[in-house]
Amino acid sequence: MPKIDKFEDLEIWKIAVAIAVQVYILCDSEPLKSDWGMKDQIRRAACSMSDNIAEGFEYNNNPDFIRFLNYAKGSSGEFRNKLTILISAGKIEQSTFDDLYSKSLEFSGKTKTLIAYLKEFEANKKKK
Structure with missing residues (x-):
């Protein structure tokens, strides 16, 4: 894997x-627009995925980044x-659910990889 210089x-x-x-745009429409609690929670879960990548990367060491x-x-699990x-509550369309759910699964799988x-990489460094 090539060296990545910035999380972006x-x-x-x-x-x-x-x-x-996509979640921010979704939350600007009803019924989520006036559901303050869920709107806040789903936005936080969605933003937390990229926030944690950015923060962990900036520590500039693999053990912290892995954490x-x-x-x-x-x-991503919380978001799904x-x-x-x-x-289930009929608050979003099936197509919206399918799209966001599949993107979240893709994110989760690639993050796991x-x-x-x-x-x-860290284990091999310790062997040397």
């Missing part, structure tokens, strides 16, 4: 930002849980 170059960060932007990637992956509640890569 990471594909997972770009996916997470796209999810957060924050795990937080980001956890936020909120989507499930919203679709990056975590595994970084863990292996």
Whole structure:
């Protein structure tokens, strides 16, 4: 894997930002627009994915980055849980649910792959 100089170059960060932007736009429409509690919670979960990538990357060491990637992956799970509640309550369209859910799964899978890569890289460093 080539060296990444800034978190903005990471594909997972770009996916997470796209999810957060889509959620912000979704929350500007009814019925979420006036559901202050859920609107706040789903926005926070969506933003937390990219926030944790950015923060962890800036610590400039793999163990901290891995920890924050795990937080980001956890936020993806929280986000999908909120989507499930919203679709079950009839608050979002099926197509919106399907799109955001699949993007979140893609984010989670690619984040898991990056975590595994970084863990292996760190383990190999210790062997030398």
